[in-house]
Amino acid sequence: MDIIFIDDFRVQTRIGIYPREQAVSQTVEMSLQMGVSSTASAGASDDIRDTIDYAKVVERLREDLGSTQFGLLEKLAEHVSTLVLEEFRCAWVRVSVAKLGMMPGVRRVGVIIERST
Numbered sequence: 500m501d502i503i504f505i506d507d508f509r510v511q512t513r514i515g516i517y518p519r520e521q522a523v524s525q526t527v528e529m530s531l532q533m534g535v536s537s538t539a540s541a542g543a544s545d546d547i548r549d550t551i552d553y554a555k556v557v558e559r560l561r562e563d564l565g566s567t568q569f570g571l572l573e574k575l576a577e578h579v580s581t582l583v584l585e586e587f588r589c590a591w592v593r594v595s596v597a598k599l600g601m602m603p604g605v606r607r608v609g610v611i612i613e614r615s616t
């Protein structure tokens with residue numbers, strides 16, 4: 500299996516269990532690893548149509564997460580993994596979502612999940 504990845508993608512979304520978090524968007528840092536059986540065909544053809552266009556994934560997620568609202572990071576990660584598996588041609592995905600600076604002395608908190616078709 501080969502992997503196409505997006506690291507430390509910062510996106511604005513409404514996420515959190517507290518009313519103050521539900522009122523406004525906050526920055527979430529997201530990393531994705533998308534497993535494909537092989538990138539060899541794109542490596543041979545040099546054609547973007549033969550692979551997952553990571554720019555399209557970022558664009559789609561930015562658009563989607565601009566209008567969603569979830570309580571838990573677990574739910575957000577599940578939503579993202581379902582979208583990626585259904586809309587892009589990958590068989591496996593690892594999604595990491597993190598909030599920044601939520602607590603004194605802690606840089607990032609978050610979840611990492613792996614899902615497959």
Ligand SMILES: Nc1nc2c(c(=O)[nH]1)N=C([C@H](O)[C@@H](O)CO)CN2
Pocket residue numbers: 514515516517520570571572573598601
């Ligand atoms: N496992 C989780 N724990 C917590 C979450 C979460 O999404 N998953 N969220 C919160 C609050 O929204 C937090 O971000 C506010 O500091 C607390 N714990």
